Structures are given as structure tokens and as C-alpha cells.
Amino acid sequence: MLEGEERRQALLARLHQSNLAISASKFAAEFGVSRQVIVGDVALLRAAGEDIIATARGYKIDKEAQEVGYMAKIAVQHGEEATQQELEIILSFGAEVVDVIVEHELYGELVGGLYIRTHEDIQRFMDKYQNSQSNLLSQLTNGIHLHTIRYKRTTDLDKIKAVLAEKGILYQG
Structure with a gap:
């Protein structure tokens, strides 16, 4: 199981690699933590300036924002x-x-x-x-x-x- 910052960086890397939204539940299962831990991780990443958007289907990087x-x-x-x-x-x-x-x-x-x-x-x-x-x-x-x-x-x-x-x-x- 990844800890804190290491987990957030892994989560961010997965979001950058994917064109599809990934749910907090899927991340939670993947990283062996609760869904709420993932929600907190995303909040910290967003507060640090990452362009993560929350959709009805999960989280994704807002790649189109600049286009x-x-x-x-x-x-x-x-x-x-x-x-x-x-x-x-x-x-x-x-x-x-x-x-x-x-x-x-x-x-x-x-x-x-x-x-x-x-x-x-x-x-x-x-x-x-x-x-x-x-x-x-x-x-x-x-x-x-x-x-x-x-x-x-x-x-x-x-x-x-x-x-x-x-x-x-x-x-x-």
C-alpha cells in the first residue's frame, strides 16, 4: 500500500495517462484505501494547482481546458x-x-x-x-x-x- 504523497503522485500519473474518468471507488480499490482517502487526496492535488475535474463518472485531468x-x-x-x-x-x-x-x-x-x-x-x-x-x-x-x-x-x-x-x-x- 502506497502512503500519502506517493499515492497522490501515482493517482495523478494515472489521471494523466487516461482519457476517461476514473472513479474514487476504483482508485480506492487499486490503492487499498477508502474512497474518502481518495477524495482527500484529490482535494490536496487540486489545492496544489492540479487541473483535476470531478465528473459524474469520476475524476479526470482537464486536458481540453487549454484547447x-x-x-x-x-x-x-x-x-x-x-x-x-x-x-x-x-x-x-x-x-x-x-x-x-x-x-x-x-x-x-x-x-x-x-x-x-x-x-x-x-x-x-x-x-x-x-x-x-x-x-x-x-x-x-x-x-x-x-x-x-x-x-x-x-x-x-x-x-x-x-x-x-x-x-x-x-x-x-
Whole structure:
């Protein structure tokens, strides 16, 4: 069994070698520690500046972060019935939905990593939501939420916002 820093370096090496997300449970079994130890290891690695993202499928290195030129936050408001439509609009311009952010009265800013890049990612997310007992973060805030998006061309953001506004999804305040 590897100890502390040695385990974290081995975990980081595995993440750099993989293009797929690796779950904390899989790492725990591999290293002979609890899942919570792995969660702590990842927290320490992230605090040290490593670009590790947590997805619904596990941890991965954010290799695409440097490939796409621009990032922005957009404010939207809609009910759960428009969730898939919102995501499809953003992806239709070649953008990625990085996360969802809501402002909670008690906890402040709550961020959920999405990392939705493909229509298959949308379908996985929607299936997981529909088959769970969970609520969307936006349900805590009357549908108002932010998304961080990555996009390739400076004109993409305006186009995304225009279509979201046309569909009544872009938050108008």
C-alpha cells in the first residue's frame, strides 16, 4: 500500500495517462484505501494547482481546458422541462457546458461540475437526473442559475445568448 504523497503522485500519473474518468471507488480499490482517502487526496492535488475535474463518472485531468479559446458565464432561468433544450442550444455552437452555479441563501455559491461536450453527455446527464431522486441545483433558486461555458470563436457567445433569449431561457432580470 502506497502512503500519502506517493499515492497522490501515482493517482495523478494515472489521471494523466487516461482519457476517461476514473472513479474514487476504483482508485480506492487499486490503492487499498477508502474512497474518502481518495477524495482527500484529490482535494490536496487540486489545492496544489492540479487541473483535476470531478465528473459524474469520476475524476479526470482537464486536458481540453487549454484547447478552447474562450470562457464565459451566462445567466439563465427555466424550469426542469427546458434543461435538455438549454444544453442542446449551447452545444449546437460547439461550446461546452463546464458547470452550473446557483447562489444559495445559506451556503453562498454552489457549483456543480457538468463538463457536457457531446449530445451523449447530455443524454447521460438527463438519464441520470430522471432516474435519481435528486433535484437540479436550479430548483433551489426558482430556475435562475449560471453556466460557465467554453467556446471557440468570439462570436459564438453572442449567438448562444441570442438563441437562448429567443427561447425565453436567457435570464433577463
